[in-house]
Amino acid sequence: MTNRTPLPRKPFNPTPVWLSAWIAVLWLIVVDLDISFQALAWGLADIGEYFGRYGDPDFSDLSRYLKLLAQTIATAIWGTFFALVVAFALAPFAARNLTTGPRAYRIAREILSFMRAMPDLLLALIFVAAMGLGPLPGSLALGVHTAGFLGKFFAESLERVDPGVIEAVRAVGGDHTQVVMYAGWPSILREALGYTLYIMDRNVRMAAVLGLVGAGGIGLALHDTLRLFKYDESAALIAVILATLLAFDYLSTWLRGKLQ
Amino acid sequence: MANITINQAEKRFGNGFHALKGVNAEIASGSFTVVLGPSGAGKSTLLRLVNGLETPTQGHVALAGEAVTPANLRTVRGDVGMVFQHFNLVDRLSVMTNVLVGRLKTRSWLGSVLYLFKREDMDIAHEALDRVGLVEKSWERADRLSGGQQQRVGIARALAQRPRVILADEPVASLDPVTSEEIMQLLREICRRDGITLLVNLHQVDLAKRFADRIIGLNAGNVVFDGAPEQLDRATLASIYHREGVVHDEQLESVLAYA
Numbered sequence: 001m002t003n004r005t006p007l008p009r010k011p012f013n014p015t016p017v018w019l020s021a022w023i024a025v026l027w028l029i030v031v032d033l034d035i036s037f038q039a040l041a042w043g044l045a046d047i048g049e050y051f052g053r054y055g056d057p058d059f060s061d062l063s064r065y066l067k068l069l070a071q072t073i074a075t076a077i078w079g080t081f082f083a084l085v086v087a088f089a090l091a092p093f094a095a096r097n098l099t100t101g102p103r104a105y106r107i108a109r110e111i112l113s114f115m116r117a118m119p120d121l122l123l124a125l126i127f128v129a130a131m132g133l134g135p136l137p138g139s140l141a142l143g144v145h146t147a148g149f150l151g152k153f154f155a156e157s158l159e160r161v162d163p164g165v166i167e168a169v170r171a172v173g174g175d176h177t178q179v180v181m182y183a184g185w186p187s188i189l190r191e192a193l194g195y196t197l198y199i200m201d202r203n204v205r206m207a208a209v210l211g212l213v214g215a216g217g218i219g220l221a222l223h224d225t226l227r228l229f230k231y232d233e234s235a236a237l238i239a240v241i242l243a244t245l246l247a248f249d250y251l252s253t254w255l256r257g258k259l260q
Numbered sequence: 261m262a263n264i265t266i267n268q269a270e271k272r273f274g275n276g277f278h279a280l281k282g283v284n285a286e287i288a289s290g291s292f293t294v295v296l297g298p299s300g301a302g303k304s305t306l307l308r309l310v311n312g313l314e315t316p317t318q319g320h321v322a323l324a325g326e327a328v329t330p331a332n333l334r335t336v337r338g339d340v341g342m343v344f345q346h347f348n349l350v351d352r353l354s355v356m357t358n359v360l361v362g363r364l365k366t367r368s369w370l371g372s373v374l375y376l377f378k379r380e381d382m383d384i385a386h387e388a389l390d391r392v393g394l395v396e397k398s399w400e401r402a403d404r405l406s407g408g409q410q411q412r413v414g415i416a417r418a419l420a421q422r423p424r425v426i427l428a429d430e431p432v433a434s435l436d437p438v439t440s441e442e443i444m445q446l447l448r449e450i451c452r453r454d455g456i457t458l459l460v461n462l463h464q465v466d467l468a469k470r471f472a473d474r475i476i477g478l479n480a481g482n483v484v485f486d487g488a489p490e491q492l493d494r495a496t497l498a499s500i501y502h503r504e505g506v507v508h509d510e511q512l513e514s515v516l517a518y519a
Contacts, residue, residue, distance in 0.1 A: 168348035168414075171311055172421055173338035173365040178372045182361050186352045 057239055058232035065218065065240050072217030073244070075135040075210070076203035079142025083203075084196055086115075086147035091154035092180040097166060098158055100176055112155070115148030120206055121213060128214040138215030142203045153195040157188040194256045201252035208241050262339070262424035262457055263289040264310055268319035271305050271481075279305040281481040282319065287474075289324075290455040292448060294468040296485075297478035298501050303461040306478065307427045310459065311340040323425065338365035341418025341456075343428040343447075347410040351403035355394060355413050358402050359385040362420030381420075388419040392446065408439035415446060426450065428460040432467070440464070444471050465497065480504060 029035075059065075092098045093108035120141045127137030161184055169183040185192070211219015218241055225233040264287040271280040279302040287293050295303045308314040309321045312333045321328045328336050341362070349358045363381040364372060371377070377385075389395045392412035397405060402413060411431060418426050428447060432440035448471050451458045462468050468475055469489045477485030477492075477500035485496045494516050501512055 162348070164344060164346050164348040165350055167313065168342070168344060168417075169350075169361060169364070171313060171337055171340070171342040172362050172417070173334045173336075174361070175334065177369055178364045178367070181372055181375075182353070182357075182364065183350060186350050189352055 053231040054235040054238070056232050057235035059236045061233065062236070062240075065221065065237060068218040068221050069240060069244055071135050072207045072211065072219065073204060075138045075215070075217055076142065076200065076207040078135075078139035079146065079203045079207065080196065080200045082139065082143025083147040083150045083199060086143070087150035087154050090147075090151045091158060092176075092184060094151060094155035095158035095184075097161065097163065098176075098180055098184055108151075108155075112148045112151040115144050116152065117148070118145055120145035120210065124210045124213050124215045133214045133216065133220070135216035138207060138210045138217065141210065141215065142206060146199045146203060150195060150199050154188070154192055157191045157195075158184050161187045190259050194259050197252045197256050197259075201248050204248045205245055208245065262324035263287060264425065264457065264459065265322040265325070266306070266309065266319075267322070269306070269309055269316045269321060270318040271302070271309070271314060272317045279481055280309075280316070283478075283481070283483055285476060285483065285486065287457060287459060289457055290451065292451045292458045292471060292473045293460070293476060294472035294474075295459065295461045295476045295478060296463075296465065296468055296500055298503070300480075301478040302481045303478055304429055307429050307459060307461055310425065310427055311337050311342060334365070338421060339424045341421045341423035341426040343411070343414050343418055343426060343431045345430040345433045347407075347414045347434075349402040349410055349413055349417075351401070353402060354399050355389070355402055355405070356385060356398045358413055359388055359416045359420050362388070362417040365421070384422065385416075385420050388416040389413075391419055391450075392416045407435050408442060411435060411439075411443050412446065415443070415450070419450065423456060425457045425459065428458065430461050430463060433463055440467065447471075465492075468492075 090108045090112060093100065093104045094112055096105065099105040099108070123141035123144055124138055127140050131137045131140075165187060166179055166183045169179045174182065207215075207217055208219050211217040211221070212223045214220060214223075218237060222234060222237045222241070225237060264285075266283055266285040266287075269280055269283045272278050283302075283306060295306060297303050305314055309316055310323065310328070312328050312330070315330070323336055323339070326332070326336075350361070357375070360377050360381060363377060363384060366381060367377065386395065386398075389398060392415055394405075394409060394412055394416065397409065402410065405413065414431075415426075426447070431447065432443050435443060444467055447458055447460065450456055460472075469492060472489050475485065475487065475489055475492055476483060477496065479500055479502055484499045484502075485492065497516055498512065501515070503509055503512065506512075
């Protein structure tokens, strides 16, 4: 037992250093922002009282809420459709294996990143200011923002298409459009549908919020009742929104599961 | 229907790999030519020069006397069918649509985008499927078919082009021996009946001997044999499959013993 090979030098373990550094940073943030845990504890009672005001939802105006809900969903559907059209046109140029040249690739990529980088809430504010209140600026804002995501998802899927299939369509004399239409899209149809459903789901969620900045739908009604301290009606609206979001979430998960 | 002229073709890839080192070959119209050679000898590159999937670094390739250039690439490709080792069908499209891909050269932009084909294109595709005996599978998804059937769809796609030349890049390398036989007979029959020039890469020496009119042997980018199948003896086979730097190649010896 005494003459076994000695262990090599133990490597330095940096975890404790990182951990204490992070704790120090967190503590500095608390000091700097003057966050008081005491005040938070005292505030709990106030928060409880405030939520208590929503305890008695008033569904007497439900038919109007459902109509507004339909408007919100329509906003999301149109936003998704707009995103789909833009992504369909741009994605083939943003995929390295299908693009027509380095310049087209760059431009398509930059347009998509720009659209992704614009927050839809900000876009909605701008479009509402430019076009007035209503669902149209909302769907446009959703469309621009999510086109960036959908285009990127599509481009990445297109880049995984079997090079042999692309070559086969090129070898029969197919031009760029034909390669995209016969080798590109059919190969990623399932994935593309899955991404579109996901974006649709996300847009319904966002469309409800966009109402708060004046982009129509049920969010706008919630904005109004909150401003007027009508807690009963607000509670009913929140309940309707939550139920719809949950339903859409389940529906899209189920549909995407079916696609696999 | 069209002869292929390969004149001093040289190909060096971007990574420095010297795939072809000045290849000359004159392939007669309507002939069945097999290219043999070890992996990496340049067989695929040679084939891909003919329809411009690769451009030669030096020298040139001509089809029926017309040089293959970047300018006439699409016209040339329209006339040249290609059959692949892995079939390269679009899995999710129907057999019929896969064969119709062979007609894309005649379609307009809008027609291609909307998946619309003319009746005459449908007729040509129908006829091509009939030739390979797969009409009853027309509306099935391509990936539901067996390997041999998929390769026949690949051949139908090439036939639908009404080609003058068919290039087949190891068409039977992924198939079992019986299916391989079937595919080789089909290719041979197409060559004989339609007078289409066939240029086929193979790994199987016995298939090459039985089906080819002429065999071209490639080794490390050079033509080391060019002649009738009967002229292919042990010595020439040894020169085709010779490995660089190996003086006494036991594996080669044992392969040749059974060739």
